[in-house]
Amino acid sequence: MTKGSMLSWVDGANEPHGFGLNHLPYGAFRKDDVTRLCVRIGDWLLDLEACVRHGLLEGFAPSVRDACSQSTLNDLLAAGPEAWQALRAVLTACLSDDGYARTAADWLLVPLSEVELVLPIDPRGYTDFYASLHHARRVGELFRPDNPLLPNYKHVPIAYNGRASSVIASGTSVRRPWGQRRPANQETQPTFEPSAALDYELELAFVVGQGNALGEPISIANAHEHLFGVTLLNDWSARDVQAWEYQPLGPFLGKSFATSVSPWITPMAALESFRVAPAARAQGDPQPLPYLLDDADQQHGAFDIQVEVLLSTEASRAAGLAPMPVSRGNARGLYWTAAQMVAHHTSNGCNLRPGDLLATGTISGPERASAGCLLELTRNGAESIALPNGEHRAWLQDGDEVSLRALCRREGFLLIELGECVGHISEA
């Protein structure tokens, strides 16, 4: 038996599929026109409202039971880390072989195949960081060959406010956006037409649990108490629109048409075994300023999460091919940690709220194959990449389907797979 693992009585739950008893990600499902919260185990959902109704959560404060009966996780996120920990303990016990509630819980399971998964959070804010040095440098090389990395990068966890209204659940189609594009010849008018440079961005997003009051920063030492979980996020980007609009105030319409997230939020508690030290700084790199520096964070503030992008096309699906790998990386190489993001974001007093998404920005590694977006892989569309089925892509085409996947794998520990984040490009 694997170290630290328990077995579950749920059918198939102990297979190495990444959704075992050690994981229990939170989600929301629709069935019979009702939306309810759940945790996933194997190919089953444990219905949290039913848990409340059947008295499994009697030991909890009414506010927590009420939070479990809502249609989004936001109230549970606001309940704070003690409530999350206690709930996870009870749900784990209930699903384990020693579960005190096997008989009751048997009634509480819903087959994954029978439901529609929906966005489990109502994100009020969506912040996108730029935490991969390799991404920042490679993008910088395209646009500023002489000065790829700006002087602030190694001091400031750079970020911008994304658009929260267009955050959508995995599986929702993404319509190719229209937009203004830079005139090829400076003397002509720009054009307004469907983007011809549609891209994905492979990211993780940390989900804020308890927020902070306006004017009261969260110290880096306390940051972890404010993070509930992590999910995969695809920050779809129209590179032609972005290139023409982004000076001087940053990305806007090149991003705000859609941002897809996985329907599953993996609790931070499930990732404790996959914490690692952040990537070592290079010789001569500056020490982070004190408000971004914490011993524990330096020791295990990063996460060993393998991430990958797969692409299927109309042709590949017609040929019966599985989604084709396009790039593969690991979140442990990010320059900034989740705790540094929280501390920086709130350092000016800005308030975070439950359900806010703090995304990493594109996760790219040092090798070109580990670049997390086509902008890098194709050098801004100049060098199209060959897909395993013989097709080529400079940018995404209509009918393409992009899947983000993520695995936590470590000798002696049960595998964890983050919920897949899928989006299908439909025509403008």
Next chain:
Amino acid sequence: MTKGSMLSWVDGANEPHGFGLNHLPYGAFRKDDVTRLCVRIGDWLLDLEACVRHGLLEGFAPSVRDACSQSTLNDLLAAGPEAWQALRAVLTACLSDDGYARTAADWLLVPLSEVELVLPIDPRGYTDFYASLHHARRVGELFRPDNPLLPNYKHVPIAYNGRASSVIASGTSVRRPWGQRRPANQETQPTFEPSAALDYELELAFVVGQGNALGEPISIANAHEHLFGVTLLNDWSARDVQAWEYQPLGPFLGKSFATSVSPWITPMAALESFRVAPAARAQGDPQPLPYLLDDADQQHGAFDIQVEVLLSTEASRAAGLAPMPVSRGNARGLYWTAAQMVAHHTSNGCNLRPGDLLATGTISGPERASAGCLLELTRNGAESIALPNGEHRAWLQDGDEVSLRALCRREGFLLIELGECVGHISEA
């Protein structure tokens, strides 16, 4: 009697104070620990929940009556332009000399002096445009003397996503933010300390009423149906933080510590008499692209709203002086109209939601005295301005209080004053 005006029976309501029967801005007030919606007339509030309770809104759909009984305007915003128009007609009748409900309404008024005003909307999104050409050019001259206006400016209504969580009501103190500042000498570490370059920005914000579904742009011809009202907005800015952080993804912590808005939302219906043609384009300026071009918008898509900034300091208040004017301009000179902002924002399919704020960006005129922020007035702090009481300011100091005011004045029409937007700087 002034053209088109009616008289109100409410005490003092017919004085030329800008809050007459022709205005009726919406707000929210707290009294006895309850928050309720209202419209303002003179120094009185008409309590909308009480109107519902006393049967004044019997002709309305239950959803509208319910919307009037909430603690924010969001549901009423979502109800759409026909509901707004009908409600305004009934409230106007109720408060006019011919009011059918004078006796009942007499019970429904609350003195302004007895309540606390709170934010009447729950903004899910806050977008800040850059609609003043004069602002963009003057700021550009400071940082790019050879190339002050970027090539996209006259084609693209430039904007960025602001931070909605820190939008606060007028009167809430603004704590000076801490932040990273650019090293004076590139070889030293940046510092983290309270901002030494705190600024205001004089802006209007249009409040979105009905939103749009993701993927369904709002045409410029229909844009006005989606705007409920307008309010004053102060986009507080820490210029030193902003200068160091904003490349390449735009403003973030330099702005997100606080954004103040007036407690009063002036309905667009009250501003119809103050519509004017947008500022004429200069010789050689490009024609807007078709999605930004509409005949009606070209004829009267701008608003003749005089805006001004007043400053009081600890010393000026101690001397019993009134707030001192610092700058004065007019929103009619903006390069982009509200309808163009809506059409552009949604042109890629991005969805707007009820209560979203679309702010103009700093409203600056061609003369330096009409610049709407200290960054322009003091040339990035290099030339401090003299206040009427003999003090000088390069940037805001602790204890300073900034008031934004706005007036609509037109021969033959009753004055309208937008609700004041005030913020007091407290120490870091």
